[in-house]
Amino acid sequence: MTTPLRRRQVLGLGLAGLGTAVVGPVLWDRVQRSAARAQPAGAARLASRGGLADLELVAQATRGTLPGGPAELLTYNGRSPGPLLEVNAGDRVRLRLRNELKQPTNLHFHGLHIPPTGTADNVFLSVPPGGSFDYEFTLAKDHPAGLFYVHPHQHGLSADQVFGGLSSALVVRGDLDRIPEVAAAKETVLVLKDFASASGQEAAMGVGRMLGREGPLLTVNGAINPGLAIPSGGLLRLRLLNASNARMYRLALEGHSLVLIATDGGAIATPEPLDELLLAPGERADVLVQGNQTPGSYRLLNLPYQRSGHMGMAAAEDAPRTLATLSYAGTVPPLPLPKALIPVPALPKPERTRRFVMAHAMGTGMGGMKHDMGAMGGGGMAMGGMGMGFVINGQAFDPDRIDTRVALGSTEDWLIVNDDVMDHPFHLHVNPFQVISRAGRPESQRRWKDTVLVKAGEEVRIRVTFRDFPGRTVYHCHNLDHEDLGLMGVLQIE
Amino acid sequence: MNSTSFRGHSRFLDLLLGVGAVAAVVSGGGSLAARASAPALMPVTSYRSASCGCCTGWVKHMRANGFTVRDVVVADVGVVKRRLGVPARLASCHTAEVAGFALEGHVPAADVKRLLQKRPPVAGLALPGMPLGSPGMESAYGKEAFTVMAFTRTGAISSFSQHAK
Numbered sequence: 001m002t003t004p005l006r007r008r009q010v011l012g013l014g015l016a017g018l019g020t021a022v023v024g025p026v027l028w029d030r031v032q033r034s035a036a037r038a039q040p041a042g043a044a045r046l047a048s049r050g051g052l053a054d055l056e057l058v059a060q061a062t063r064g065t066l067p068g069g070p071a072e073l074l075t076y077n078g079r080s081p082g083p084l085l086e087v088n089a090g091d092r093v094r095l096r097l098r099n100e101l102k103q104p105t106n107l108h109f110h111g112l113h114i115p116p117t118g119t120a121d122n123v124f125l126s127v128p129p130g131g132s133f134d135y136e137f138t139l140a141k142d143h144p145a146g147l148f149y150v151h152p153h154q155h156g157l158s159a160d161q162v163f164g165g166l167s168s169a170l171v172v173r174g175d176l177d178r179i180p181e182v183a184a185a186k187e188t189v190l191v192l193k194d195f196a197s198a199s200g201q202e203a204a205m206g207v208g209r210m211l212g213r214e215g216p217l218l219t220v221n222g223a224i225n226p227g228l229a230i231p232s233g234g235l236l237r238l239r240l241l242n243a244s245n246a247r248m249y250r251l252a253l254e255g256h257s258l259v260l261i262a263t264d265g266g267a268i269a270t271p272e273p274l275d276e277l278l279l280a281p282g283e284r285a286d287v288l289v290q291g292n293q294t295p296g297s298y299r300l301l302n303l304p305y306q307r308s309g310h311m312g313m314a315a316a317e318d319a320p321r322t323l324a325t326l327s328y329a330g331t332v333p334p335l336p337l338p339k340a341l342i343p344v345p346a347l348p349k350p351e352r353t354r355r356f357v358m359a360h361a362m363g364t365g366m367g368g369m370k371h372d373m374g375a376m377g378g379g380g381m382a383m384g385g386m387g388m389g390f391v392i393n394g395q396a397f398d399p400d401r402i403d404t405r406v407a408l409g410s411t412e413d414w415l416i417v418n419d420d421v422m423d424h425p426f427h428l429h430v431n432p433f434q435v436i437s438r439a440g441r442p443e444s445q446r447r448w449k450d451t452v453l454v455k456a457g458e459e460v461r462i463r464v465t466f467r468d469f470p471g472r473t474v475y476h477c478h479n480l481d482h483e484d485l486g487l488m489g490v491l492q493i494e
Numbered sequence: 495m496n497s498t499s500f501r502g503h504s505r506f507l508d509l510l511l512g513v514g515a516v517a518a519v520v521s522g523g524g525s526l527a528a529r530a531s532a533p534a535l536m537p538v539t540s541y542r543s544a545s546c547g548c549c550t551g552w553v554k555h556m557r558a559n560g561f562t563v564r565d566v567v568v569a570d571v572g573v574v575k576r577r578l579g580v581p582a583r584l585a586s587c588h589t590a591e592v593a594g595f596a597l598e599g600h601v602p603a604a605d606v607k608r609l610l611q612k613r614p615p616v617a618g619l620a621l622p623g624m625p626l627g628s629p630g631m632e633s634a635y636g637k638e639a640f641t642v643m644a645f646t647r648t649g650a651i652s653s654f655s656q657h658a659k
């Protein structure tokens with residue numbers, strides 16, 4: 001069902017033993033040790049059978065090569081991105097995570113509506129090096145079909161681990177896949193991920209943790225400029241996941257509209273043709289492409305995007321870059337676009353509105369620094385404070401502090417305010433939300449979202465019903481460096 | 495709005511001075527003493543946006559190292575960056591001027607002093623981005639290595655100083 005990409009240039013993953021000859025002494029030591037343990041890359045796709053998904057992900061450092069030299073990449077089952085996980089609504093999911101990293105890790109089931117507790121989407125647990133954990137949960141029979149995202153959520157290490165290469169796309173099959181026009185389309189999951197160069201020099205050019213690290217190497221499913229095929233008259237369903245640490249993707253396909261059919265949490269009501277699609281870290285989108293142009297080759301482009309309110313900051317590229325190339329091959333009788341998809345009902349009236357202000361600042365929290373900043377001389381951190389970092393409503397993340405308590409079953413509006421000089425994609429775990437307005441302007445169509453871009457200086461109003469699952473979870477910036485630097489809060493649903 | 499309370503100090507002063515969109519704050523603990531101990535240092539004018547949470551930390555660092563700093567809040571720092579010819583790829587949050595040189599971002603005072611002593615043929619210095627551990631960016635979350643760059647009016651860029659973690 002999934003179209004394999006023709007790989008023009010593939011990262012040297014899972015090729016331990018075939019590596020390059022020039023390796024520095026420090027890296028050599030690490031490479032030797034990881035190569036000694038490295039296993040051949042596992043299957044590219046792991047799927048459920050007969051209502052049960054029995055899956056295993058092994059997080060490990062794997063010797064690989066990047067253009068410019070050898071590199072140690074972080075992989076699931078020897079792959080980056082990890083295997084595509086494919087399950088059905090209603091399935092029982094058992095997923096064993098084995099940690100072969102030298103640091104703790106864990107998993108977040110980004111976008112799934114499952115409990116935040118126990119063996120489900122519990123981001124407060126941690127799997128030590130050498131340890132393993134069996135995640136286990138059941139997806140509701142009416143769980144929306146969609147593209148979800150499995151990645152580490154170990155506070156303080158999330159960005160390192162995702163930027164290093166840990167991610168897997170998770171497809172849940174269900175309602176949307178049964179719409180005939182959608183089912184007739186050829187489907188390809190595209191995991192968009194940038195990598196640091198082998199030298200890592202870009203960090204010294206200022207794209208560090210405060211802005212969120214980006215790498216100069218753009219890959220799609222671990223390949224550089226892979227080919228995609230479409231028959232004349234056909235429909236291609238591109239399922240896009242931004243699995244990057246901080247990079248934004250402003251996508252456009254030469255000569256073609258991207259017809260949006262689903263956002264983070266599942267289908268929208270009516271297909272919506274777009275010239276461009278902006279995808280922040282953690283966001284997903286399903287688009288249909290119609291093979292209705294002159295047969296030839298067309299580039300899927302990443303257009304320049306400025307993710308800081310300040311000219312130039314955050315390394316905006318000044319020219320479009322090619323992510324993949326779509327080529328026409330063969331002809332089929334013309335396939336129509338779907339007319340309607342799946343209704344997105346309005347949520348109940350909110351019982352209350354809360355306000356969350358995101359900023360970078362000399363933060364309090366983690367010990368509660370509360371004193372006159374003027375007394376801090378050179379602007380340094382004082383006893384008990386975290387110093388420079390990111391805050392929500394003035395406080396840096398503290399796993400032992402509950403920031404927001406909501407009633408199970410209630411509906412709330414959250415006003416997410418970005419009082420900062422850079423963009424922050426805001427992500428809420430467990431319950432999907434709807435964006436009501438951006439910068440005071442109502443949204444044109446209701447969509448299920450779990451991550452929403454809040455641009456520098458902007459305010460976004462979201463509405464969410466806390467359904468089904470009590471427990472403790474989090475909301476945070478999905479620029480994962482920002483999350484690790486404090487931009488996260490604890491939500492108690494009770 | 496808890497998040498802005500720790501930045502309220504300078505905003506409050508801006509309002510008191512009542513100069514509208516552009517307000518200059520020439521004040522600050524320690525700056526008088528600093529001026530007395532280092533009378534030769536040129537005055538610095540720093541431009542920042544009201545919503546930036548780290549620029550005042552750099553101003554304090556400069557004052558603590560003997561510079562007199564005018565801290566100016568502007569609506570669009572980009573205008574200042576363009577006027578001073580800061581290359582886009584070297585951009586940071588605030589931009590400052592000293593003795594005709596541009597200073598972009600959290601450039602350490604020691605580098606500024608060396609610039610003023612040696613007077614190389616450059617338009618200014620830049621520390622792109624906002625590296626953790628640079629002046630005004632001190633953090634318990636860690637430190638990053640960084641390189642201060644020099645740039646010319648024609649956009650030539652070279653390394654001026656390297657700072658290890």
Ligand SMILES: [Cu+2]
Nearest residue numbers: 424477479482
């Ligand atoms: Cu952020």
